[in-house]
Amino acid sequence: xxxxxxxxxxxxxxxxxxxxxxxxxxxxxxxxxxxxxxxxxxxxxxxxxxxxxxxxxxxxxxxxxxxxxxxxxxxxxxxxxxxxxxxxxxxxxxxxxxxxxxxxxxxxxxxxxxxxxxxxxxxxxxxxxxxxxxxxxxxxxxxxxxxxxxxxxxxxxxxxxxxxxxxxxxxxxxxxxxxxxxxxxxxxxxxxxxxxxxxxxxxxxxxxxxxxxxxxxxxxxxxxxxxxxxxxxxxxxxxxxxxxxxxxxxxxxxxxxxxxxxxxxxxxxxxxxxxxxxxxxxxxxxxxxxxxxxxxxxxxxxxxxxxxxxxxxxxxxxxxxxxxxxxxxxxxxxxxxxxxxxxxxxxxxxxxxxxxxxxxxxxxxxxxxxxxxxxxxxxxxxxxxxxxxxxxxxxxxxxxxxxxxxxxxxxxxxxxxxxxxxxxxxxxxxxxxxxxxxxxxxxxxxxxxxxxxxxxxxxxxxxxxxxxxxxxxxxxxxxxxxxxxxxxxxxxxxxxxxxxxxxxxxxxxxxxxxxxxxxxxxxxxxxxxxxxxxxxxxxxxxxxxxxxxxxxxxxxxxxxxxxxxxxxxxxxxxxxxxxxxxxxxxxxxxxxxxxxxxxxx
Amino acid sequence: xxxxxxxxxxxxxxxxxxxxxxxxxxxxxxxxxxxxxxxxxxxxxxxxxxxxxxxxxxxxxxxxxxxxxxxxxxxxxxxxxxxxxxxxxxxxxxxxxxxxxxxxxxxxxxxxxxxxxxxxxxxxxxxxxxx
Ligand SMILES: [Zn+2]
Numbered sequence: 001x002x003x004x005x006x007x008x009x010x011x012x013x014x015x016x017x018x019x020x021x022x023x024x025x026x027x028x029x030x031x032x033x034x035x036x037x038x039x040x041x042x043x044x045x046x047x048x049x050x051x052x053x054x055x056x057x058x059x060x061x062x063x064x065x066x067x068x069x070x071x072x073x074x075x076x077x078x079x080x081x082x083x084x085x086x087x088x089x090x091x092x093x094x095x096x097x098x099x100x101x102x103x104x105x106x107x108x109x110x111x112x113x114x115x116x117x118x119x120x121x122x123x124x125x126x127x128x129x130x131x132x133x134x135x136x137x138x139x140x141x142x143x144x145x146x147x148x149x150x151x152x153x154x155x156x157x158x159x160x161x162x163x164x165x166x167x168x169x170x171x172x173x174x175x176x177x178x179x180x181x182x183x184x185x186x187x188x189x190x191x192x193x194x195x196x197x198x199x200x201x202x203x204x205x206x207x208x209x210x211x212x213x214x215x216x217x218x219x220x221x222x223x224x225x226x227x228x229x230x231x232x233x234x235x236x237x238x239x240x241x242x243x244x245x246x247x248x249x250x251x252x253x254x255x256x257x258x259x260x261x262x263x264x265x266x267x268x269x270x271x272x273x274x275x276x277x278x279x280x281x282x283x284x285x286x287x288x289x290x291x292x293x294x295x296x297x298x299x300x301x302x303x304x305x306x307x308x309x310x311x312x313x314x315x316x317x318x319x320x321x322x323x324x325x326x327x328x329x330x331x332x333x334x335x336x337x338x339x340x341x342x343x344x345x346x347x348x349x350x351x352x353x354x355x356x357x358x359x360x361x362x363x364x365x366x367x368x369x370x371x372x373x374x375x376x377x378x379x380x381x382x383x384x385x386x387x388x389x390x391x392x393x394x395x396x397x398x399x400x401x402x403x404x405x406x407x408x409x410x411x412x413x414x415x416x417x418x419x420x421x422x423x424x425x426x427x428x429x430x431x432x433x434x435x436x437x438x439x440x441x442x443x444x445x446x447x448x449x450x451x452x453x454x455x456x457x458x459x460x461x462x463x464x465x466x467x468x469x470x471x472x473x474x475x476x477x478x479x480x481x482x483x484x485x486x487x488x489x490x491x492x493x494x495x496x497x498x499x500x501x502x503x504x505x506x507x508x509x510x511x512x513x514x515x516x517x518x519x520x521x522x523x524x525x526x527x528x529x530x531x532x533x534x535x536x537x538x539x540x541x542x543x544x545x546x547x548x549x550x551x552x553x554x555x556x557x558x559x560x561x562x563x564x565x566x567x568x569x570x571x572x573x574x575x576x577x578x579x580x581x582x583x584x585x586x587x588x589x590x591x592x593x594x595x596x597x598x599x600x601x
Numbered sequence: 602x603x604x605x606x607x608x609x610x611x612x613x614x615x616x617x618x619x620x621x622x623x624x625x626x627x628x629x630x631x632x633x634x635x636x637x638x639x640x641x642x643x644x645x646x647x648x649x650x651x652x653x654x655x656x657x658x659x660x661x662x663x664x665x666x667x668x669x670x671x672x673x674x675x676x677x678x679x680x681x682x683x684x685x686x687x688x689x690x691x692x693x694x695x696x697x698x699x700x701x702x703x704x705x706x707x708x709x710x711x712x713x714x715x716x717x718x719x720x721x722x723x724x725x726x727x728x729x730x731x732x
Contacts (some may be wrong), residue, residue: 038672236677255677274681284620284721285628285680289712295626307625325625328680347623347680427659503649503665503697513665514697 002349020043020052020105023098024201024212026173027109027124030190030562033093033116033219033575037191038212039065039085040203041100044442046079052102054083059099062086076206086213089580114566119551123417126362126408127187127568128159130384131180131241132394133424135544136432140391140477141398141405143432144468148571158406159422162546166555168564169542174202176540179475180383181252183425183561184244184384189214190375190565198240199248208250209257209592217568218265218375224577226267226371230361233396234331234354235273235380238262241425245376246590256288260590261283263297268373269364271357275307285328297588298323308350322364326351333381333395333498336398341465342496354379356405362411372417372572377404386428387535389487390499391479392471394430399467412549419549419571421564427539429482436491438474444491444521445557448478471495481536485527488516502527510534512564611703612642616663619722628680630708634722637680642706644683644724645732648694657687658713659696661724665697684713684720687725694731 022042031037039061041054049071056064067088075082090096095113099108130137138159142148146155170178170186174194182193191214194202200211210492220527221229233242238258246265247258255277262270279286299305303323306312312324327348331337336344337351343434352360362427365373379401385393405422412418417544434454440447449455458475461469478491487501502510509531516522545564547555551571555564568573614633621631649660663684685702694700704727712719 273625279627281712281719283625283627284630284708284720286710287677287719289717289719328623328625328628329677347620348625500665505697508650508691511697515665 009022018105018431020102021100022203023100023107023109024203025109025111025191025214026201029109029111029192030566031090031111031113032190032215032220032565032569033113034089034091034578035190035575036087036089036213036215039067039083039088039098040201041083041213042075042204043081043083043102045081046073047081047102047337049083052083052100054100056096056098058099060547061368065090065377076204080204082335091260094187094232096259103141114575116570116573116575120571120577121417122419122571123449124366124415124419125372125374125568125572126411126418127422128401128405128408128420128422128483129184129187129241129375129376129378130382130398130424131235131378131424132181132382132386132426132428133379133398133543134386134427134430134539134541135403136391136479137382137395137398137424138544140395140432140479141402143457143477145394145399145402145461145466147459147461148456157402158409159402160544161409162420162422162548162552164547164552164555166545166547166557166559166564167542168423168545169558170558171540178426179240179252180425181240185214185216185247186561187423187425187564188244190569192560192562194250196252197250198244198252200250202250205250208254209248211250215249216244216246216248218267218566220569220574220578221374222265223579224371224574225579226369227577228365228371228373229316230269230365230367230373230375231262231271232269232354232357232361232375233272233378233380234333234357235272236277236330237270237272237325238274238277239330239352239380241378242272242376247508257590257592259291259294260389260592261576262305263294263301264592266301266321269361269375271312271322271324271326271352271361273325273329273438274330278325279328282332287328292590295323295325308348309352309356310350312352312356315360317367319364320367322360324352324357324360330380330384333385333393333397334467335396335471336497338397338494344497353405354400355407362408366411366415372570374572377401377408379404379545383428384422385498386481387537388499389481389484389501389536391430392480392493393498394428396467396471396547403466409548417545417550419551419568421545421547421552421555421568423545423564424543425561427541427543428523428536429539429541430479431482432477432479434478435475436478444489444523447491448505450478454478482539483529484525485510485529485531485533486590487525488512488519488522489525490516490519492519504534508532528566539593603682604702612637612640614642614644614706615692616644616646616681619683623680630722634706636706637706638708640706641703642724643701643703644699645701646683647697648700648729649678649682657690658716658718659685659687660718661685661700661702682720682722684723686720686723686725687728688693688728690714694729700703700729702727705726
């Protein structure tokens with residue numbers, strides 16, 4: 001919708017008046033033509049349907065939008081009514097205004113429905129997410145991996161060599177801040193969502209699974225005959241970022257249900273950690289609360305199931321559906337897996353690298369594929385290590401992401417109809433400010449060099465694997481997070497295992513972890529977050545997105561994360577290729593239909 | 602630190618001795634655990650932040666938990682935990698204080714009726730002391 005300044009003034013004036021209702025999708029929503037969504041109108045009092053007027057562009061709601069209509073006189077047992085219209089799809093692009101009037105009260109929202117261009121520019125999309133990847137991660141990975149000398153980087157990362165770039169805003173429906181659930185959901189549905197939610201708007205519904213739904217990219221791809229999709233992550237595959245490809249829930253913690261949502265969507269490739277939510281509750285290691293055996297269900301559905309690197313690298317060339325689960329929980333980070341001689345990976349010693357998972361996913365997805373694919377690859381521990389202020393591990397996982405991007409770029413060279421996007425879901429408050437030099441005199445803080453005192457760090461990469469040979473060199477990067485709980489700053493990498501900055505005390509507050517107190521020169525840093533914060537938090541700062549390939553030229557300037565969805569669907573000409581009904585949902589799919597909507601049908 | 606067992610030699614099971622094998626398709630209890638099911642054993646570990654200040658149920662972990670999975674959807678329990686049902690209520694200790702728990706070893710899937718928490722390894726009728 002082209003909002004004139006007059007319209008802005010009018011809607012601002014309306015906001016001051018009594019509102020008739022809260023409406024979902026929200027005002028200013030951008031919606032892919034043909035994608036499914038739910039309309040929900042929440043009144044703040046009990047109403048009779050005949051007393052209100054709901055219209056779309058001036059015409060009665062039910063004459064304009066087709067969907068499953070339901071009127072609830074008292075939602076959540078309180079005297080407040082709700083109107084639902086579920087499974088709506090608008091095929092005609094244009095501006096739509098939904099108005100609700102009741103007596104002299106009125107509310108309205110405007111949506112912009114966009115259709116894809118006729119010409120399909122890209123056959124394949126490879127979407128990389130460095131979870132929590134901030135500018136410092138890109139800079140730090142470049143310094144550790146390539147080196148820097150006399151003011152110039154000695155080399156470029158793969159993600160540095162992409163021609164298009166945008167600044168991405170990551171705020172949420174309910175807050176200026178964000179988490180991985182709603183931000184990844186925004187990339188993959190084109191709609192904003194709320195913290196902890198994916199594939200839904202946050203409404204006043206009590207049931208996690210009964211909020212107004214949006215259609216994520218995985219489900220859209222399933223409606224394009226012959227098209228494939230894959231999800232690769234070193235987190236649990238049912239964690240927020242990978243899960244957002246298929247999930248529709250208000251709580252990312254519904255991991256057992258998200259596994260079921262993956263099963264219903266039948267991704268062609270699904271690789272990562274998190275097997276605990278696939279195992280029936282009777283199996284030691286399971287985190288399910290029922291007896292469903294999803295390993296068995298995927299196997300029965302024709303999936304090849306692999307559980308370690310040797311199995312992953314020896315799958316048959318005829319593999320078309322692949323499930324790889326390499327850890328019961330999150331997979332371990334690249335530093336502990338490949339370089340540290342520590343205890344971290346003792347339980348699962350043969351976990352694959354993100355590069356191997358990326359290469360295998362590309363091999364399986366691209367084989368005999370006319371209709372193309374969407375592959376999402378996440379380096380999850382960039383974030384999971386930044387939370388506990390463990391920047392060395394976070395940077396190492398950034399290098400691993402970059403090496404996976406290089407593999408995708410090789411694929412794109414042979415398949416030029418491939419668009420590659422590299423972005424983050426949100427940032428952390430992290431900055432590189434100089435070096436820490438053991439040769440300097442004094443306390444540890446006196447060894448921090450800034451400005452001309454910083455000089456250059458002395459990391460080496462003698463074996464040329466793109467990773468520093470040693471993180472604990474005598475002159476290393478000085479990196480600090482700008483928000484933290486109480487903790488001991490050691491100015492040194494934690495080689496034995498991921499840093500645990502704070503632990504809860506008997507008052508329920510997080511206190512500095514005494515385990516690091518006796519590290520030479522350790523210095524107590526009093527936190528600047530509330531005392532119930534266990535670790536560092538996400539920043540509201542913009543994300544840097546880089547992209548290459550056909551269609552990627554539409555990334556530029558400042559964009560909302562939701563705007564990226566249009567760039568991708570435009571490149572794929574997706575709205576022209578959608579079939580109405582999903583024909584590929586398995587017969588024994590898991591039922592997530594909330595009770596109230598079943599009643600409506 | 603190395604503790605020498607005293608006269609009434611109790612069966613001490615180390616956190617590293619709970620499982621004989623790890624696979625994404627499921628863990629297997631160690632022979633040491635299997636041999637001691639139904640018997641009194643001692644396990645040392647850390648008390649995870651419990652739901653209430655005084656309760657008869659808590660989770661024992663190998664390392665101090667920096668996060669409370671009961672409180673945060675973002676967090677999750679480590680794989681190797683032991684659920685402790687106390688003989689009688691005890692006031693909880695600091696979470697970074699190592700404790701020694703003695704109780705009757707039990708295996709098999711069990712859903713706590715109050716919290717819905719599912720566990721596969723428990724100590725029943727347990728008591729604990731701070732170390
Ligand atoms: Zn995070």
